[in-house]
Amino acid sequence: MAIHPQQQLQLLKAMMVNKNASKLLAACVLCFLISACTTTINHVDVSNDKIKNQKTILSLTCQYRLLAVNDKRQSGDNAGLLGINEFSFANPEEVVSAQLVAAGMHTANDSSGSDVVIDIKHIYMSMNQSSKIPTVVYSVHVNDSKEFIIRGQAVSMIWNGNEKEAYNSFSAAFQSANSQLVTKLNQQCK
Numbered sequence: 001m002a003i004h005p006q007q008q009l010q011l012l013k014a015m016m017v018n019k020n021a022s023k024l025l026a027a028c029v030l031c032f033l034i035s036a037c038t039t040t041i042n043h044v045d046v047s048n049d050k051i052k053n054q055k056t057i058l059s060l061t062c063q064y065r066l067l068a069v070n071d072k073r074q075s076g077d078n079a080g081l082l083g084i085n086e087f088s089f090a091n092p093e094e095v096v097s098a099q100l101v102a103a104g105m106h107t108a109n110d111s112s113g114s115d116v117v118i119d120i121k122h123i124y125m126s127m128n129q130s131s132k133i134p135t136v137v138y139s140v141h142v143n144d145s146k147e148f149i150i151r152g153q154a155v156s157m158i159w160n161g162n163e164k165e166a167y168n169s170f171s172a173a174f175q176s177a178n179s180q181l182v183t184k185l186n187q188q189c190k
Helices: 005-037 093-102 163-187
Strands: 042-045 064-071 078-082 085-088 114-127 131-142 148-153
Touching: 042 163, 064 093, 078 163, 085 163, 093 114, 093 163, 114 163, 131 163, 148 163
Parallel strands: 042 085, 064 114, 078 114
Antiparallel strands: 078 085, 114 131, 131 148
16 A cells, blocks of 8 residues: 555654654653752751750769860761761860760869870761761870770661751760760779
């Protein structure tokens, strides 16, 4: 069966329209997929005022003097991600000092007690599909004795992935690290 030339021309035009429509549809789908993959990241500078003691940490049973808390993080102030929030933590020394003074550690101005110097090595939030893992790592020097490492972590489920949840997690990690430090220092009391 032969197709008339005018019918061939109409069929060719219909195929061209369908081909262009297919290309347009494919371009729209591609744009949608690309836009769905891009998420705006919320940059959060962690405020020391929002890092709270969740519960009372142990008290020191002998005298220690906090000479210095030094921020020695190689990653700078980067503190990881939770949900769409990327955290930076500029002055964690204040959080560490405040919690340890609350536990009974003397300040550098006081002349009594063994000297303690803390180097903050890491503060970061990592996560997997269901859990968040805030971690705080210190290197601690007491007088002239060998340094020791303290690692505070507070693994918990991800509920909302929002800032409030992250602050509670960072607070728990600092609490864990400082409680471990007070326990270790109490064991060294003479």
